[in-house]
Amino acid sequence: MVDLTETGLVLFVLTGLITNVVFAQTHYTFVNTPLNWTNAQRVCRDDFTDLATIESGADVDAVGTTTSNYTGKAWIGLHDDLQNSWTWSLDDSSFYGEGEATYRNWYSGQPDNEGGQQNCGDFRIRYSFNGTWLTLSCRHKQWSVCFNGTLNGNATFVRIETWSTWTEAQRFCRENYVDLASIRDETENEMVRTVAGGNDVWIGLYRRHVWSDGSDSLYRNWEENQPDAAGETCVATSVQSGLWSGENCSIQLPFVCYTATPAHVEDFRSTGQSETSVTLQWDKANNDISFILRFLGTETHIRAPDGDGPVAHTVSSLSAATEYTFTVSSVFGSVRSSGVGINAVTAPPRVTSLGISRRNQTSVTLQWDKVNNDISFILRFLGTETHIRAPDGDGPVTHTVSSLSAATEYTFTVFSVFGSVRSSGVGINAVTGETLRL
Structure with a gap:
């Protein structure tokens, strides 16, 4: 356990501040101790698997059942990763060759998150920026560049001289062209710089929310008008409604962890x-x-x-x-x-009363008591095995071994068998050539 505060997680359990629920293949735990998102993540990773990943409406319902006496908001694992969550609006893997989806031309010191609101890729070309990229609040209004498909194998771009937010620009490009501009290499970066004509413009790069555990789940359950990108880069769920909202990562909220169901043996x-x-x-x-x-x-x-x-x-x-x-x-x-x-x-009992009932120069007749009608037998001698079924009714089992050599000593071993399992076996030696008088 990790000692987070003066109370610590051990006391959380003793004071009833942790509630567990198992649903489907995920075990959710509600921790009713307010922490900021980063500390909540640390607790979940230390003592569970991670902050909650939610992949379906069933998971939303499961999280809601972890507590009955708290109806406010709680952290889940969705957040905005400044360095690792930048992606293109045009989400078509066939459009990008090797390394092209990750081409970047950031201005020195970018991307940053000054004020917690820098979520969209602003393509600037003024002065020393010279075609390099900066981050900017998605609410800012400026011109944009749309991708208009390919011509003779080359991408084509269109400048849109309308003041719009990034989301408005994205919607316009998708409705009238293909999407906001994706830039796959230095050649296309120069093409967009030329199309922009000395103006600041939106391109299609933006920072998306990702799950703390690296899950690729695309399930979202936002409240209306969320996320609003106003410096609220961590996500909380309303325990009562199950709807999500963006929140400032520094505020303190209870949180929901999960433990992945372990794999089968x-x-x-x-x-x-x-x-x-x-x-x-x-x-x-x-x-x-x-x-x-x-x-x-x-x-x-x-x-x-x-x-x-x-x-x-x-x-x-x-x-x-x-x-x-x-x-x-x-x-x-x-x-x-x-x-x-x-x-x-389990193995069956060993046979009992194994003996010789008669013999002559070329055969030996063995006899033993049977266990019950469900037990069969295997007789082994000279490296061979013979399967023998238990006779119906009462009485012992008898079996004659023929075609033997006269005046020869043989070792016989009898195993009782149940299913495919045999007992350890009972052995007896017998010599041909004499008649046993009973």
């Missing part, structure tokens, strides 16, 4: 069994993930062992020749996966 299998136990094994993801094993209505918590290698666990005190269903869920914090299940059987 892989290669879950049975590696061994006896009459009273089954040994299970699976691959672990990392040392931060623990596990819960469920069977017969019980749950066993299992810690991931240190070092590399799989997790092995033996379940004891089972009944012989019985099929069990085992389910393993991976666990991170208080969140578990839905689980992976397998069926495994």
